[in-house]
Amino acid sequence: MTAANTPYSANDAATPGDAQDAARSGGAQGSPEAGSTQEAAALDAETLRASDILAWSFSVEPDTILIVDDDPITRLVLGEIFRPYYKIEEAENGLQALSLLLADPLRYCAILLDFAMEGMDGLEVLQNLVKRNLLTRIPVFLITAETDFGITKGAYDLGVMDVIGKPIVPYVVERRVNSVIELYQSRRRLRNAVEDQQAQLLDQANRIISLSNGMIEALAAAIEFRDGESGEHVRRIRTITRILLEGTPLGEGLSTHQINAIELASMLHDVGKIAIPDAILCKPGRLTPEEFEVIKSHTVVGAELLEGIPQFRELDAFDFAVDIARHHHERWDGRGYPDGLEGSQISIWAQVVALADVYDALRSKRVYKDAFTREQALQMITDGECGSFNPELLETFKAAEPAIDMMYR
Numbered sequence: 001m002t003a004a005n006t007p008y009s010a011n012d013a014a015t016p017g018d019a020q021d022a023a024r025s026g027g028a029q030g031s032p033e034a035g036s037t038q039e040a041a042a043l044d045a046e047t048l049r050a051s052d053i054l055a056w057s058f059s060v061e062p063d064t065i066l067i068v069d070d071d072p073i074t075r076l077v078l079g080e081i082f083r084p085y086y087k088i089e090e091a092e093n094g095l096q097a098l099s100l101l102l103a104d105p106l107r108y109c110a111i112l113l114d115f116a117m118e119g120m121d122g123l124e125v126l127q128n129l130v131k132r133n134l135l136t137r138i139p140v141f142l143i144t145a146e147t148d149f150g151i152t153k154g155a156y157d158l159g160v161m162d163v164i165g166k167p168i169v170p171y172v173v174e175r176r177v178n179s180v181i182e183l184y185q186s187r188r189r190l191r192n193a194v195e196d197q198q199a200q201l202l203d204q205a206n207r208i209i210s211l212s213n214g215m216i217e218a219l220a221a222a223i224e225f226r227d228g229e230s231g232e233h234v235r236r237i238r239t240i241t242r243i244l245l246e247g248t249p250l251g252e253g254l255s256t257h258q259i260n261a262i263e264l265a266s267m268l269h270d271v272g273k274i275a276i277p278d279a280i281l282c283k284p285g286r287l288t289p290e291e292f293e294v295i296k297s298h299t300v301v302g303a304e305l306l307e308g309i310p311q312f313r314e315l316d317a318f319d320f321a322v323d324i325a326r327h328h329h330e331r332w333d334g335r336g337y338p339d340g341l342e343g344s345q346i347s348i349w350a351q352v353v354a355l356a357d358v359y360d361a362l363r364s365k366r367v368y369k370d371a372f373t374r375e376q377a378l379q380m381i382t383d384g385e386c387g388s389f390n391p392e393l394l395e396t397f398k399a400a401e402p403a404i405d406m407m408y409r
């Protein structure tokens, strides 16, 4: 005996033979009289919330039509129309329908819903579906013998796709329902394609960002190697810059995004040293005044170099990097170089990198000097032996110094 000619039992919640689906429909045994808003609310709690619906993936292709009607003949007629195309499930009242729908809404491609039923009627089912935001995903067709325009209008207002009058004309119903299901399918596929494309673009953008970050780190480390350092200096500058800007009064008004860009830019502060001849850059002894002038030029040269890379302009770190490269040797008292900027004329990020640079130089061993202790370094900075700094920056620095010190242990 096939599914089509199986005698219908009033308690069959689903297509005979579809045992799994029937098992899922816990509420399918409920009596029509039991249908009520309270029970619908209880169903709601045990199954899914509106937020679950919103989080739906479009990746599942729904393939089942739910036929809701208290008349077994109508269910049979409708089932026969659509069985060649879709899986069919049946419910004999509103509450059964809702129970099936809420258990696994993803599998339904359409709902054929009778208007007049005992207990929870078609309109009440509709209202429940609207409340759960399901009508945007599943097209609903109201089946009714009523000719009252108010009912038709009420159903349309709630969002049904179509109202189909009884007696049922199979050919017309088939055409109307199938075309709407196809419309929903193509909409879903289009949305899938758009989402796939968006994900690909995002992935590509992330890869470009991480590639450019990697290039910047490599470039900064390469410059430092010429200087006889290991690349650790720029990494520490980066960390100190972050510590001084993140969650401190200095970083107020800067977004996380900007702080990320600044810490990346900080690594390029000495990029201009690439243009300084080895004889001067690596000279072990004291520099002559002329040689010192050449060294000083690494600020201007660095900014110009960065400005000359068209692709670099695209990066969020660009403006910060140019500013930091040019101004990380300016002093709060105006006696720095190359522009002799004074006080708050110097951007906060250039100030932060300047202090980080000085502190790290003091705490590190160089060919010409030993590393200073933490206390010595702090003292020298506070006494103004190594430059002149914004008092607010010094305050923040002193508070953050224990965290910074961890890197030198």
Ligand SMILES: [Fe+2]
Residues within 6 Å of the ligand: 269, 270, 298, 328, 329
């Ligand atoms: Fe420098």
Ligand SMILES: [Fe+2]
Residues within 6 Å of the ligand: 233, 269, 270, 357
């Ligand atoms: Fe440096």
